[in-house]
Amino acid sequence: AQTVTQSQPEMSVQEAETVTLSCTYDTSESDYYLFWYKQPPSRQMILVIRQEAYKQQNATENRFSVNFQKAAKSFSLKISDSQLGDAAMYFCAYRVPNFGNEKLTFGTGTRLTIIP
Amino acid sequence: DSGVTQTPKHLITATGQRVTLRCSPRSGDLSVYWYQQSLDQGLQFLIQYYNGEERAKGNILERFSAQQFPDLHSELNLSSLELGDSALYFCASSQDTGTSGRFRGTDTQYFGPGTRLTVL
Numbered sequence: 553a554q555t556v557t558q559s560q561p562e563m564s565v566q567e568a569e570t571v572t573l574s575c576t577y578d579t580s581e582s583d584y585y586l587f588w589y590k591q592p593p594s595r596q597m598i599l600v601i602r603q604e605a606y607k608q609q610n611a612t613e614n615r616f617s618v619n620f621q622k623a624a625k626s627f628s629l630k631i632s633d634s635q636l637g638d639a640a641m642y643f644c645a646y647r648v649p650n651f652g653n654e655k656l657t658f659g660t661g662t663r664l665t666i667i668p
Numbered sequence: 669d670s671g672v673t674q675t676p677k678h679l680i681t682a683t684g685q686r687v688t689l690r691c692s693p694r695s696g697d698l699s700v701y702w703y704q705q706s707l708d709q710g711l712q713f714l715i716q717y718y719n720g721e722e723r724a725k726g727n728i729l730e731r732f733s734a735q736q737f738p739d740l741h742s743e744l745n746l747s748s749l750e751l752g753d754s755a756l757y758f759c760a761s762s763q764d765t766g767t768s769g770r771f772r773g774t775d776t777q778y779f780g781p782g783t784r785l786t787v788l
Contacts (some may be wrong), residue, residue, distance in 0.1 A: 585775075595756060596670075597779035643711065649775065652724050654764060655701065655713040658779060 553577045556646050558659035565634045566667050572619075573629045573662045575644030582647045584648045586620070587629045587656070592640040600642070603627065631664075671695065672761050672780035680786045686747040689783045693761030694698055699723070700742040701736055701762075701777060706755035717742055718764060749787045756782045 555578045565571035577586070588600040603611045603620050610618050615632045633640055643660040670693035681687055683729060693700050702714040713726035717736035728734075732748075736742040760777040 557785060574744060589779075595784075596781050596783075597758060597760075598670075599776060599778065639695075642762065654699070654753075654762075655724060655726060656703075656711075656760075657713070658711040662711050 554646055554648075554657050556657050556659040557642050558642075558644055558662050560619055560662045561660070562663045562665070563661060564665040565631075566668055567636060568576075568628060570632045571634055571643075571664065573631075574643050575627045575629070576658055577625050577644070577646050578616070579625070579646065579648075581648050586618075587645040588618070588629045589643045589645060590638075590640045590641065591661070592637075593600070594614065597643075601629065607612065624636065634666050636666050638664060640664060646657075670780065672713055672776040672778055673757060674757075674759050674780035674783050676706065676783060677781065678784050678786075680788065681749060682788055683749055683751060685749050685787075686745065687688065687785065688745040689746070689759075689785075691744070691759030691761075693741045693742070693759075694778055697763050697778075698759035699734055699762045699764040699777075700739065700740070701760040702728075702742070702744050703758040704755050705758060705782070706752075709755075711758075714744070744784070751787050754785055754787045756784050758782045760783055 557576045584605045587604045590600045591599045601613045616629045619628045641661045643661045645656040673692045675690045698719045701716045705711045714728040716724040734744045761778045762777045
């Protein structure tokens with residue numbers, strides 16, 4: 553079974569600084585997809601960024617970028633120029649494209665605090 | 669706003685009761701997923717419907733059931749409620765390709781705001 557591990561229950565960063573959240577996963581699949589979702593205090597689950605495993609290039613979305621290391625099964629999220637609105641729980645998630653097995657498997661989350 | 673709507677936002681009920689949670693997917697999305705977020709279990713997949721049919725099942729209790737209607741909205745029914753069923757229930761939707769194959773960006777799951785269920 554696929555598992556997703558987030559080893560940092562909590563992280564904090566000074567406003568405008570850079571922070572990296574860690575995620576590792578275990579799978580025997582070669583084709584899969586990885587996601588970071590953000591859950592602010594409102595509890596809404598918001599997609600931050602996604603990465604296709606067959607792509608070697610790391611995904612970026614404005615201040616958010618990932619470091620995808622397929623061999624190491626590592627998928628970290630880097631947030632640059634941290635802003636107060638980035639304070640949230642961040643969940644790493646995994647899925648495969650296979651018919652009938654499209655569910656997301658989530659890690660336990662990392663709570664990010666932004667220090668003004 | 670993800671385009672996925674869920675009602676009600678909050679639900680407070682007693683043990684032994686039955687409740688129905690409703691989800692309307694984004695326009696054009698055929699798949700609906702239900703997830704449960706609780707303090708001790710984290711985010712867990714419950715069940716998926718695709719175009720009206722059940723497509724995948726996770727660790728969904730027998731007391732729970734779901735369906736997807738012809739207009740693609742979905743309902744999650746929870747019965748014989750227990751204290752441990754208190755949680756945030758999310759619905760997510762995606763287009764999905766309908767077949768296995770390479771990710772095309774249409775398979776991203778977009779989440780609704782959730783229904784917070786409290787069982788007293």
